[in-house]
Amino acid sequence: MKNKTEMNTQAFDDAIEELLSGDLNTNQAQELQQAAASDQAMATAIIDAWTIRRGLDELETEAVPPALEKRLLAIPSQHAPRKQWFAWLKPANWQAGPSWAIGSALAMSLILAIGISRQPNPAEIQQAREDIQVALAYLGKSLNQADQVTRDELSLQVQKILAGQQHRPAQNIEGDTRIEPESIDL
Amino acid sequence: MNNTLQKISLSLTLMLGLLISTAGMAQTNEIKNLAGYVDFGDLTGSYGEPNVEINLGPSMLQFASAIVGDDDPEALAVMKGLKAIRVKIYNIDGNADAAIGQIDKSRKQLEADNWEQIVKVKEDGEQTHIFMKMIDGNIEGMTVLVAGDEDEAIFINIIGNIDPKDLGKITESFNVDVDID
Numbered sequence: 071m072k073n074k075t076e077m078n079t080q081a082f083d084d085a086i087e088e089l090l091s092g093d094l095n096t097n098q099a100q101e102l103q104q105a106a107a108s109d110q111a112m113a114t115a116i117i118d119a120w121t122i123r124r125g126l127d128e129l130e131t132e133a134v135p136p137a138l139e140k141r142l143l144a145i146p147s148q149h150a151p152r153k154q155w156f157a158w159l160k161p162a163n164w165q166a167g168p169s170w171a172i173g174s175a176l177a178m179s180l181i182l183a184i185g186i187s188r189q190p191n192p193a194e195i196q197q198a199r200e201d202i203q204v205a206l207a208y209l210g211k212s213l214n215q216a217d218q219v220t221r222d223e224l225s226l227q228v229q230k231i232l233a234g235q236q237h238r239p240a241q242n243i244e245g246d247t248r249i250e251p252e253s254i255d256l
Numbered sequence: 257m258n259n260t261l262q263k264i265s266l267s268l269t270l271m272l273g274l275l276i277s278t279a280g281m282a283q284t285n286e287i288k289n290l291a292g293y294v295d296f297g298d299l300t301g302s303y304g305e306p307n308v309e310i311n312l313g314p315s316m317l318q319f320a321s322a323i324v325g326d327d328d329p330e331a332l333a334v335m336k337g338l339k340a341i342r343v344k345i346y347n348i349d350g351n352a353d354a355a356i357g358q359i360d361k362s363r364k365q366l367e368a369d370n371w372e373q374i375v376k377v378k379e380d381g382e383q384t385h386i387f388m389k390m391i392d393g394n395i396e397g398m399t400v401l402v403a404g405d406e407d408e409a410i411f412i413n414i415i416g417n418i419d420p421k422d423l424g425k426i427t428e429s430f431n432v433d434v435d436i437d
Contacts, residue, residue, distance in 0.1 A: 194316070195323075201312055202321075203431070207432050208308070
Protein backbone atom coordinates (compact mmCIF):
# COMPACT_ATOMS: atom_id res chain seq x y z
CA MET A 71 0.00 0.00 0.00
CA LYS A 72 1.34 3.40 -0.93
CA ASN A 73 1.49 6.07 1.73
CA LYS A 74 -0.63 9.23 1.63
CA THR A 75 1.88 11.27 -0.27
CA GLU A 76 2.22 8.59 -2.92
CA MET A 77 -1.50 8.17 -3.52
CA ASN A 78 -3.58 10.65 -5.42
CA THR A 79 -6.13 12.44 -3.29
CA GLN A 80 -9.18 10.82 -4.81
CA ALA A 81 -7.81 7.30 -4.46
CA PHE A 82 -6.79 8.04 -0.90
CA ASP A 83 -10.22 9.41 0.04
CA ASP A 84 -11.89 6.46 -1.66
CA ALA A 85 -9.73 3.99 0.24
CA ILE A 86 -10.59 5.58 3.59
CA GLU A 87 -14.27 5.67 2.71
CA GLU A 88 -14.22 2.01 1.78
CA LEU A 89 -12.30 1.16 4.93
CA LEU A 90 -14.83 2.90 7.17
CA SER A 91 -17.72 1.41 5.24
CA GLY A 92 -16.31 -2.10 5.56
CA ASP A 93 -16.08 -2.42 1.79
CA LEU A 94 -12.41 -3.37 1.65
CA ASN A 95 -11.52 -7.01 1.68
CA THR A 96 -9.38 -8.26 4.53
CA ASN A 97 -6.12 -7.94 2.68
CA GLN A 98 -6.86 -4.45 1.44
CA ALA A 99 -7.93 -3.34 4.89
CA GLN A 100 -4.82 -4.76 6.46
CA GLU A 101 -2.65 -3.05 3.91
CA LEU A 102 -4.27 0.29 4.57
CA GLN A 103 -4.06 -0.16 8.29
CA GLN A 104 -0.41 -1.10 8.11
CA ALA A 105 0.28 1.90 5.93
CA ALA A 106 -1.51 4.15 8.41
CA ALA A 107 0.54 2.78 11.28
CA SER A 108 3.67 4.19 9.72
CA ASP A 109 2.14 7.25 8.07
CA GLN A 110 0.97 9.93 10.51
CA ALA A 111 -0.86 11.91 7.81
CA MET A 112 -2.79 8.86 6.76
CA ALA A 113 -3.66 7.95 10.35
CA THR A 114 -4.83 11.51 11.00
CA ALA A 115 -6.97 11.47 7.85
CA ILE A 116 -8.59 8.18 8.90
CA ILE A 117 -9.31 9.56 12.39
CA ASP A 118 -10.80 12.73 10.90
CA ALA A 119 -13.00 10.74 8.55
CA TRP A 120 -14.06 8.48 11.39
CA THR A 121 -14.85 11.47 13.62
CA ILE A 122 -16.93 13.14 10.92
CA ARG A 123 -18.79 9.92 10.26
CA ARG A 124 -19.49 9.53 13.97
CA GLY A 125 -20.80 13.10 14.14
CA LEU A 126 -23.07 12.56 11.14
CA ASP A 127 -24.32 9.30 12.60
CA GLU A 128 -25.23 11.09 15.81
CA LEU A 129 -27.08 13.79 13.94
CA GLU A 130 -29.07 11.35 11.91
CA THR A 131 -29.79 8.78 14.59
CA GLU A 132 -33.13 8.85 16.29
CA ALA A 133 -34.08 6.74 19.24
CA VAL A 134 -35.62 3.43 18.25
CA PRO A 135 -39.01 2.86 19.88
CA PRO A 136 -38.72 0.03 22.43
CA ALA A 137 -41.32 -2.11 20.64
CA LEU A 138 -39.51 -1.83 17.33
CA GLU A 139 -36.19 -2.52 19.00
CA LYS A 140 -37.58 -5.75 20.48
CA ARG A 141 -38.83 -6.87 17.09
CA LEU A 142 -35.55 -6.06 15.44
CA LEU A 143 -33.59 -7.93 18.07
CA ALA A 144 -35.85 -10.92 17.59
CA ILE A 145 -34.88 -11.27 13.94
CA PRO A 146 -32.50 -14.23 13.70
CA SER A 147 -29.11 -13.40 12.30
CA GLN A 148 -29.65 -15.59 9.25
CA HIS A 149 -28.15 -13.09 6.90
CA ALA A 150 -24.42 -12.96 6.77
CA PRO A 151 -23.23 -9.91 8.64
CA ARG A 152 -21.61 -7.23 6.58
CA LYS A 153 -17.87 -7.27 6.83
CA GLN A 154 -16.72 -4.59 9.20
CA TRP A 155 -13.62 -2.50 8.78
CA PHE A 156 -12.48 -3.54 12.26
CA ALA A 157 -12.74 -7.22 11.42
CA TRP A 158 -8.95 -7.41 11.48
CA LEU A 159 -9.07 -6.71 15.21
CA LYS A 160 -10.98 -9.87 15.92
CA PRO A 161 -9.24 -13.10 16.94
CA ALA A 162 -9.58 -15.96 14.49
CA ASN A 163 -12.04 -17.78 16.74
CA TRP A 164 -14.18 -14.69 17.28
CA GLN A 165 -17.92 -15.45 17.39
CA ALA A 166 -19.37 -12.50 15.64
CA GLY A 167 -22.25 -10.80 17.37
CA PRO A 168 -24.47 -8.16 15.86
CA SER A 169 -22.43 -5.26 14.58
CA TRP A 170 -24.48 -2.75 16.55
CA ALA A 171 -23.61 -4.60 19.75
CA ILE A 172 -19.91 -4.45 18.98
CA GLY A 173 -20.14 -0.76 18.16
CA SER A 174 -22.22 -0.01 21.22
CA ALA A 175 -19.89 -1.98 23.48
CA LEU A 176 -16.90 -0.14 22.05
CA ALA A 177 -18.58 3.23 22.46
CA MET A 178 -19.70 2.45 26.01
CA SER A 179 -16.21 1.31 26.94
CA LEU A 180 -14.76 4.51 25.61
CA ILE A 181 -17.33 6.68 27.33
CA LEU A 182 -16.61 4.88 30.60
CA ALA A 183 -12.92 5.32 29.98
CA ILE A 184 -13.46 9.03 29.44
CA GLY A 185 -15.33 9.33 32.71
CA ILE A 186 -12.71 7.42 34.61
CA SER A 187 -9.51 8.61 33.06
CA ARG A 188 -10.09 12.07 31.60
CA GLN A 189 -8.39 14.51 33.93
CA PRO A 190 -7.65 18.04 32.82
CA ASN A 191 -4.04 19.07 33.04
CA PRO A 192 -2.93 22.02 35.24
CA ALA A 193 -2.90 24.39 32.26
CA GLU A 194 -6.51 23.53 31.44
CA ILE A 195 -7.54 24.05 35.06
CA GLN A 196 -5.76 27.40 35.15
CA GLN A 197 -7.50 28.37 31.91
CA ALA A 198 -10.85 27.38 33.42
CA ARG A 199 -10.17 29.54 36.47
CA GLU A 200 -9.32 32.49 34.24
CA ASP A 201 -12.51 31.85 32.25
CA ILE A 202 -14.50 31.94 35.48
CA GLN A 203 -12.85 35.25 36.38
CA VAL A 204 -13.75 36.70 32.99
CA ALA A 205 -17.32 35.40 33.25
CA LEU A 206 -17.76 36.89 36.72
CA ALA A 207 -16.24 40.18 35.62
CA TYR A 208 -18.71 40.46 32.75
CA LEU A 209 -21.54 39.45 35.04
CA GLY A 210 -20.53 42.23 37.42
CA LYS A 211 -20.28 44.68 34.56
CA SER A 212 -23.73 43.70 33.32
CA LEU A 213 -25.28 44.14 36.74
CA ASN A 214 -23.62 47.52 37.08
CA GLN A 215 -25.13 48.50 33.75
CA ALA A 216 -28.48 47.76 35.30
CA ASP A 217 -27.62 50.74 37.46
CA GLN A 218 -29.86 50.56 40.50
CA VAL A 219 -29.90 46.81 40.57
CA THR A 220 -27.94 45.16 43.31
CA ARG A 221 -27.42 41.52 43.92
CA ASP A 222 -29.34 41.77 47.20
CA GLU A 223 -32.36 43.13 45.37
CA LEU A 224 -32.11 40.37 42.82
CA SER A 225 -31.85 37.84 45.60
CA LEU A 226 -34.88 39.32 47.33
CA GLN A 227 -36.94 38.90 44.19
CA VAL A 228 -35.69 35.40 43.66
CA GLN A 229 -36.48 34.40 47.22
CA LYS A 230 -40.01 35.76 46.92
CA ILE A 231 -40.56 33.90 43.68
CA LEU A 232 -39.22 30.74 45.23
CA ALA A 233 -41.54 31.24 48.18
CA GLY A 234 -44.37 30.72 45.75
CA GLN A 235 -45.68 34.22 45.47
CA GLN A 236 -47.55 35.21 42.38
CA HIS A 237 -45.48 36.12 39.37
CA ARG A 238 -44.38 39.72 39.51
CA PRO A 239 -43.28 41.99 36.76
CA ALA A 240 -39.55 42.44 36.47
CA GLN A 241 -37.88 45.35 38.10
CA ASN A 242 -38.25 47.81 35.31
CA ILE A 243 -36.16 50.87 34.69
CA GLU A 244 -37.03 52.85 31.60
CA GLY A 245 -35.76 56.16 30.39
CA ASP A 246 -34.42 58.33 33.18
CA THR A 247 -36.84 56.97 35.72
CA ARG A 248 -35.08 55.19 38.52
CA ILE A 249 -37.00 52.85 40.75
CA GLU A 250 -35.50 52.82 44.19
CA PRO A 251 -35.26 49.46 45.92
CA GLU A 252 -37.89 50.27 48.51
CA SER A 253 -40.40 51.23 45.83
CA ILE A 254 -39.95 48.16 43.67
CA ASP A 255 -43.32 46.62 43.06
CA LEU A 256 -42.90 43.01 44.07
CA MET B 257 7.30 -2.80 14.18
CA ASN B 258 5.57 -6.13 13.87
CA ASN B 259 2.07 -6.61 12.63
CA THR B 260 0.49 -6.95 16.06
CA LEU B 261 2.09 -3.78 17.35
CA GLN B 262 0.99 -1.93 14.24
CA LYS B 263 -2.58 -3.05 14.84
CA ILE B 264 -2.45 -2.02 18.47
CA SER B 265 -0.93 1.32 17.55
CA LEU B 266 -3.60 2.08 14.97
CA SER B 267 -6.35 0.89 17.29
CA LEU B 268 -5.17 3.17 20.07
CA THR B 269 -4.90 6.08 17.68
CA LEU B 270 -8.42 5.52 16.40
CA MET B 271 -9.76 5.09 19.92
CA LEU B 272 -8.07 8.29 21.05
CA GLY B 273 -9.69 10.21 18.22
CA LEU B 274 -13.05 8.70 19.02
CA LEU B 275 -12.58 9.31 22.72
CA ILE B 276 -11.82 13.00 22.25
CA SER B 277 -14.71 13.60 19.87
CA THR B 278 -17.13 11.60 22.00
CA ALA B 279 -16.12 13.48 25.15
CA GLY B 280 -16.69 16.85 23.52
CA MET B 281 -20.07 15.90 22.08
CA ALA B 282 -21.20 14.26 25.31
CA GLN B 283 -20.43 17.35 27.36
CA THR B 284 -22.07 19.70 24.87
CA ASN B 285 -25.22 17.61 24.79
CA GLU B 286 -25.20 17.28 28.55
CA ILE B 287 -25.18 21.06 29.00
CA LYS B 288 -27.81 21.66 26.31
CA ASN B 289 -30.20 19.31 28.06
CA LEU B 290 -30.07 21.16 31.37
CA ALA B 291 -33.14 23.18 32.36
CA GLY B 292 -31.06 26.30 32.90
CA TYR B 293 -29.55 26.27 29.41
CA VAL B 294 -30.24 29.25 27.13
CA ASP B 295 -29.81 29.31 23.37
CA PHE B 296 -28.02 32.53 22.45
CA GLY B 297 -28.30 31.93 18.73
CA ASP B 298 -25.38 32.78 16.50
CA LEU B 299 -24.41 36.35 15.71
CA THR B 300 -21.20 35.58 13.87
CA GLY B 301 -22.88 36.57 10.62
CA SER B 302 -23.37 40.08 11.97
CA TYR B 303 -20.36 40.62 14.20
CA GLY B 304 -17.87 37.89 13.38
CA GLU B 305 -16.55 35.48 15.95
CA PRO B 306 -17.25 36.39 19.58
CA ASN B 307 -14.49 38.35 21.33
CA VAL B 308 -15.00 36.12 24.31
CA GLU B 309 -16.57 32.69 24.30
CA ILE B 310 -16.58 30.58 27.45
CA ASN B 311 -18.16 27.17 27.86
CA LEU B 312 -17.32 25.53 31.15
CA GLY B 313 -19.09 22.29 31.96
CA PRO B 314 -19.53 20.51 35.28
CA SER B 315 -16.21 18.70 35.30
CA MET B 316 -14.08 21.75 34.55
CA LEU B 317 -16.00 23.80 37.11
CA GLN B 318 -15.35 21.10 39.65
CA PHE B 319 -11.61 21.06 38.97
CA ALA B 320 -11.35 24.84 38.77
CA SER B 321 -13.16 25.37 42.06
CA ALA B 322 -11.37 22.64 44.01
CA ILE B 323 -8.55 25.01 44.78
CA VAL B 324 -10.82 27.40 46.71
CA GLY B 325 -12.16 24.64 48.94
CA ASP B 326 -9.92 24.79 51.97
CA ASP B 327 -9.66 28.55 52.12
CA ASP B 328 -13.25 29.39 51.34
CA PRO B 329 -15.83 26.69 52.02
CA GLU B 330 -18.69 29.11 51.33
CA ALA B 331 -17.39 29.82 47.85
CA LEU B 332 -16.87 26.12 47.28
CA ALA B 333 -20.48 25.47 48.26
CA VAL B 334 -21.65 28.04 45.72
CA MET B 335 -19.42 26.58 43.03
CA LYS B 336 -20.69 23.09 43.72
CA GLY B 337 -24.18 24.27 42.85
CA LEU B 338 -23.06 25.33 39.38
CA LYS B 339 -23.31 23.01 36.40
CA ALA B 340 -22.04 25.24 33.63
CA ILE B 341 -20.93 28.76 32.84
CA ARG B 342 -21.37 30.09 29.33
CA VAL B 343 -20.42 33.51 28.03
CA LYS B 344 -20.49 35.06 24.58
CA ILE B 345 -19.28 38.61 24.06
CA TYR B 346 -19.51 40.23 20.64
CA ASN B 347 -17.91 43.47 19.55
CA ILE B 348 -20.88 45.27 18.03
CA ASP B 349 -18.98 48.42 17.09
CA GLY B 350 -21.92 50.71 17.74
CA ASN B 351 -24.44 48.67 15.76
CA ALA B 352 -26.65 46.87 18.25
CA ASP B 353 -29.49 45.95 15.87
CA ALA B 354 -28.61 42.28 15.41
CA ALA B 355 -27.80 41.87 19.11
CA ILE B 356 -31.09 43.44 20.16
CA GLY B 357 -32.89 41.24 17.64
CA GLN B 358 -31.28 38.17 19.17
CA ILE B 359 -32.13 39.38 22.67
CA ASP B 360 -35.77 39.73 21.62
CA LYS B 361 -35.73 36.18 20.26
CA SER B 362 -34.11 34.83 23.40
CA ARG B 363 -36.54 36.74 25.63
CA LYS B 364 -39.54 35.27 23.83
CA GLN B 365 -38.12 31.79 24.13
CA LEU B 366 -37.31 32.28 27.81
CA GLU B 367 -40.82 33.52 28.53
CA ALA B 368 -42.27 30.55 26.66
CA ASP B 369 -40.07 28.28 28.79
CA ASN B 370 -41.39 29.87 32.00
CA TRP B 371 -38.27 31.77 32.96
CA GLU B 372 -38.86 34.65 35.36
CA GLN B 373 -37.63 38.03 34.22
CA ILE B 374 -36.36 39.70 37.34
CA VAL B 375 -34.72 42.76 35.79
CA LYS B 376 -35.51 44.70 32.67
CA VAL B 377 -33.62 47.91 32.11
CA LYS B 378 -33.98 50.09 29.05
CA GLU B 379 -32.08 53.27 29.53
CA ASP B 380 -30.25 55.58 27.17
CA GLY B 381 -30.37 53.02 24.37
CA GLU B 382 -28.99 50.31 26.60
CA GLN B 383 -30.91 47.12 27.32
CA THR B 384 -30.21 44.77 30.19
CA HIS B 385 -32.36 41.74 30.88
CA ILE B 386 -31.90 39.25 33.69
CA PHE B 387 -33.91 36.05 33.81
CA MET B 388 -33.96 33.21 36.33
CA LYS B 389 -35.19 29.67 35.79
CA MET B 390 -36.81 28.09 38.81
CA ILE B 391 -38.35 24.66 39.07
CA ASP B 392 -40.05 23.33 42.18
CA GLY B 393 -38.44 25.92 44.40
CA ASN B 394 -34.95 25.41 43.02
CA ILE B 395 -32.92 27.82 40.95
CA GLU B 396 -31.84 26.05 37.78
CA GLY B 397 -30.19 28.89 35.93
CA MET B 398 -29.68 32.56 35.32
CA THR B 399 -29.09 34.51 32.17
CA VAL B 400 -28.04 38.07 31.50
CA LEU B 401 -28.54 39.70 28.11
CA VAL B 402 -27.08 43.12 27.42
CA ALA B 403 -26.89 45.24 24.28
CA GLY B 404 -27.00 48.90 23.41
CA ASP B 405 -24.67 51.84 23.17
CA GLU B 406 -21.74 49.99 24.59
CA ASP B 407 -19.39 48.41 22.09
CA GLU B 408 -20.17 44.95 23.33
CA ALA B 409 -23.20 42.67 23.39
CA ILE B 410 -23.09 40.39 26.41
CA PHE B 411 -24.76 37.01 26.73
CA ILE B 412 -24.21 35.15 29.99
CA ASN B 413 -25.78 31.89 31.09
CA ILE B 414 -25.02 30.40 34.49
CA ILE B 415 -26.56 26.96 34.78
CA GLY B 416 -27.24 25.48 38.19
CA ASN B 417 -28.25 26.75 41.58
CA ILE B 418 -27.05 30.34 41.75
CA ASP B 419 -28.56 32.93 44.06
CA PRO B 420 -27.47 36.44 43.05
CA LYS B 421 -26.58 37.25 46.65
CA ASP B 422 -23.94 34.52 46.54
CA LEU B 423 -22.16 35.98 43.55
CA GLY B 424 -20.03 38.12 45.84
CA LYS B 425 -18.68 35.03 47.54
CA ILE B 426 -17.23 33.60 44.38
CA THR B 427 -16.06 36.91 42.92
CA GLU B 428 -13.96 37.41 46.04
CA SER B 429 -12.73 33.88 45.97
CA PHE B 430 -11.65 34.16 42.35
CA ASN B 431 -10.08 37.60 42.93
CA VAL B 432 -12.32 39.32 40.43
CA ASP B 433 -11.76 43.05 40.67
CA VAL B 434 -15.32 44.05 39.90
CA ASP B 435 -17.82 45.55 42.25
CA ILE B 436 -21.02 43.75 41.44
CA ASP B 437 -23.06 45.58 44.04
